[in-house]
Amino acid sequence: MRLLEKLSRYLSNYRQRTGQQQMAVATGAAIEAGKSLVVEGGTGVGKSMAYLLPALMAVSENGARALIATSHKPLQDQISKKDVPVVAQLLKEEGKRPLKWVTLKGLSNYFCWHSADEEQGKIAVDPVAAKVIRYAAAAGLEFNGDFEELPFDVPPETKALLSATSDDCLGKKCPQFSRCYAFKVREEAEEADVVITNHSLLTLDIQSEGMIIPGQYAFYVIDEGHNFEDNATKANGLTVTLGACRRFLNSDAVKTATKIASARIETARTNYDRLQQAIIQLWNLPAEQTRFKSSGGNEDENKRLLKTEVPSGLALAEDIKSLAALIRAVPPKTDEEGARLQRMAKQGLSLAERLEKICAIGDPNLVYYAERLSYSPVEARRRPDAAAYAINAMPIDVSGYLEKWFDENTVIVTSATLSDGQNFDFFKKRVGIRNADTLIVPSPFDYAGRVRLFFPRTENNAANGGKTYATLTEQITQLINSVSDGRILVLFTSYAALDYVWRRLNDHEEFRLNPQRPLFRQGESQMQRIISNFQDTHNGVIFGTRSWWQGVDLPGMRLLIIDKLPFPQLNDPIINARNQDIEARGGSSFNEFMLPMAIITFRQGAGRLMRQEDDRGVIVVCDDRIVRQRYGARFIKSLPASIPVLGSIKDLHPFLESFD
Template sequence: MSLPDVPELLSDAVTALGGAPREGQLAMAEAVGEAIANNHHLAVQAGTGTGKSLAYLVPSLRHAVDSGETVVVSTATIALQRQLTERDLPRLASALTKPLKSEPTFAILKGRANYLCLNKLHAGVADDDPNTELFDAFDLSRMGREVTRLREWSSDTETGDRDDLSPGVSDQSWRQVSVSSRECIGAATCPYGEDCFAELARKKAGDSDIIVTNHAMLAIDAMSPATILPEHRVVVIDEAHELVDRITSVTTEEVSAANVSQVSRRLGKLIDDDTASALVTAGEQLELLLDDSAEGEWIRLPSGAPEILASLRDRLWNARNAVGPAPSAAADPEAAAARQMALSATDSLHDTVVRILTMFEQRDIPKRHDVVWLSEDRLRNTTRRVLRIAPLSVAGLLRTSLFTDSTVILTSATLTIGGNFDALARTWGLPAHGGDKKDVEAAGWRGMDAGSPFDYPKSAILYVGKHLRPPGRDGIADSTLDEMVDLMTAAGGRTLGLFSSMRAAKEATEKLRERVGFPILCQGDDATSALVEKFTADEATCLFGTLSLWQGVDVPGPSLRLVMIDRIPFPRPDDPLLSARQREVDANGGNGFLTVSANHAALLLAQGAGRLLRSTSDRGVVAVLDSRLATARYGGYLLASLPPFWRTTDPKAVRSALSRLTTGAAQS
């Protein structure tokens, strides 16, 4: 069966969906089709408005239908998963059914913990959250009501997918009715195996042309000896700029006294009193150790730590071996579920302690593959000390488990740092070569910029406050606050303020509310989605916040004319993982600051600047109130990562431009 080529299918899809041809979209679609056909990896930077989802879905669907192979599409956010499965794919499948001579199929697949577990629900096995003792009477009452609603919902839902539950429930309540993959007793032995929502989702996914999943599932599939995702040869990674952080998060483990206490309670009556008591004692020793130790990275184990961690490791192993044989799940589902949950928690904690001890056996610090640090987590009105371990790099994992076995398409609006793809390619485990097409055969991948429909120099101004003093640690300078007032006033409100910390966002909100006549919303005042809705609805309203707003806001139209950035978003100097990565680059003769800190800042700065233009009719200003962008040696490197806005350091010129936009909006 001969199918139409990619350009013809894309044209059919665009026509059927009522769109217009886009040069960048066609170029990207052809490049994706070529990469799949020639079995090489592809990194595509596709700016807002390019139509990148359609550009990778059309060649992916063509390949799936033509070859009979499943294509995996991985995203970083639930919002994009929903957009793909609820809007893009249903419409695209309908549009391409005739030219493909077959109706394309698709499914969404998430981790097991996202689905209702019927066995846990009916067995009544409570989840023992390590933070349970922090709950008050209101929390427990709310949890009881929510679990009751979940029981009722279990009879009505066809998917058991948490995201299909509206309104949602708290994480604590959801954990009462869900299990992780390690906690699952297995479909073959589970009395509800035939009706299991997670298994039904996997079966549907296995029969589909396109599977939509997330980066976390991709990581779990890469690391697990078991088959998590159905067999596939092509993977499309959207929001690829977040891939490394998401996979690092999945591979980060933690040890705390609360974890040990949770394991002890889960083991409950499964082990004898002496074994249980020994484990409790090990947890108390760990708590004393962590309370007496300094926060931050552990280059060496503190005094007493090797003995305490080794004792915890051994007592966890003894407790695990003391658990009796598994009861029949059919005869006693509650006991089977409780046993599996206890074993899962014990194994996980034991393996993490072993991983920490093993890392410190390597005396040569530059040869270590993990980073260990102690942090203090704030929970309500208390704090808790947690020892964490994370991989120094995930490049090796990605190179051997993802790029070796699959053809991978990586795409995002921001993939080039300093003008090319090399910085991100290295973090993915791909050889750096600038992404040039001529080097594809040798390196196994190419990069391309699909461009953008925006006329950046005519649509937006990049203003750098060169005259301002560099930001320090003593809060926002008065001169910077004055600059914010002038810019916001010229813009008539309509400002998205992106700050490097929540403390700075709150400080600016508090001080500027007294000085401007516009409403200022601050992240944390309400749910972020609700704040964005209010910001969009009232043109004069301003919205201030931190990290999630740098990447998660899509507000086209006159409600957003000014994106105001308080400082270059370098990582915190006390971030243990990034500091260790920077140190490793320096030790190998590289520039750790540029490779880690500057790349981190460049990527986030590009994401923040990308909030301004969301449609071709948008106009406005990105104002960076950090003079270092204009004066520091690394400024040019960061600027090369931003769109080609018209640039100025003249405050009068930028205020005048904003005033003209405001006057024009008022007259229209």
């Protein structure tokens, strides 16, 4: 596309690439033909511009409307605040019509004036909440209600305090409806040419047949497509925490409604206690009845399988329904009290509906399990009334929810890691894509010249847990010491391994007291703060688990260390159920699910090293299965180009020094 050449006017570091041109042409052709396209673009291709330019051109020329969905907010913000404005300006200068675009998020992302009215007691002891209210009042129309647009950070618990959810939003019946930020954004979305949203809202809209996102769209773009199945799973799942049940039963609305029906609340509290005991009892049952085991044989102490109907939960659901009806029947003294009562009644009915569906254990496509929640000490102090248990029902296979929608719409799905290194069959099957063209656009970066692989040898067998954390710590220590100049990222497949290695390295004065080699650990502060501090150093080391395997951009890396091949953990009940589903149909869960999932995750992790054309470094895999097992070759072949393998740790330093 000739317009790609003109992007250099607006992007100072822009370089046109053949792969970007190829992807843009394929995207434009798919949109014009009304066909779907699954396209993988390697790092450096420039995927966003490759799909935005043909997509927005189609919108501008044909009057079509488009929806773009991402997995993570940073990319959503980049598209809406940087990329789309550039393309829209370019098209305008080419004589195309001006475009309108809007970012649409879920209700919990927007400040709610009614929630602020209802939670005045809690706001009085939350200085950040009070700050949000003052800012919103002073900003007027300049503030769109999005917490992310505030010039200061808002912790999750404050966002929850000051926002509404679909469970309790009163819509047009709300006394603060005229000031509703979420509704105003939805109105803007109805008029916009392009709506930028997230995977979760899109999948909820698909499930509800268009009731969540306003408007009709000629085509859709799903970026970060490798996360689409996971996000669809969460969006279509059900969760009820015991804390939510208890807060409803202890609410002022319930107290008001049961002044003349005290027996009903006592029955509800009895059933709540029975449900809580039934859940706690799961941790005392034999392992084979309720527990999930990891691939290493370790039991997950925080999850227990629900196999049979939960009578106490069903009884509590009926009690909550009755209490909600009593709340609705209370004659309010003021309009404000009426709105508060109606909101709590709606919240109760939604809670009861989810509780009933979970405790009935009636859908064969759902896996049901109880979960013991882990709160940080800070969160525990802020949530003293939160019973630390939840019950869940999650879909085993989301393709059934999605395949009709994919059949009926033009959808462009893209990511750097959609294939397993061979084809797209695994991804397409998992999300229900039956008819789509496919394209793989390789990275333009010189992986063969600027990257090396290294596989430390060990006599222990990682497959059966034989490799000890002590051995892993020794390997990582040697690797860090072998690189005197440059940043390092260490990716772990478990928190246990990260914690062990982190503690042992901090026991060494050479690391703990060395300002030239600062260590950063996932969880010690927010990810963006860690990244910012890390980028201020020249020789920092980050230790991270799964959230650091993707979506993290750290130019200037010299060493990327992966502790184990990232096979999905069998102690995840959803993974466990998906494996059983495949085996029940006569398939091989390892070959059809575990292996391709691991390869895609491995590719995501390995992709953290080369973020810019002039980056260079070594990818180290501390799991000898990659050379010892037959399937290890598939991991290696899934990487870009033919990356040479170093024979010894002594070769790392000379290779890196060769670029200086």
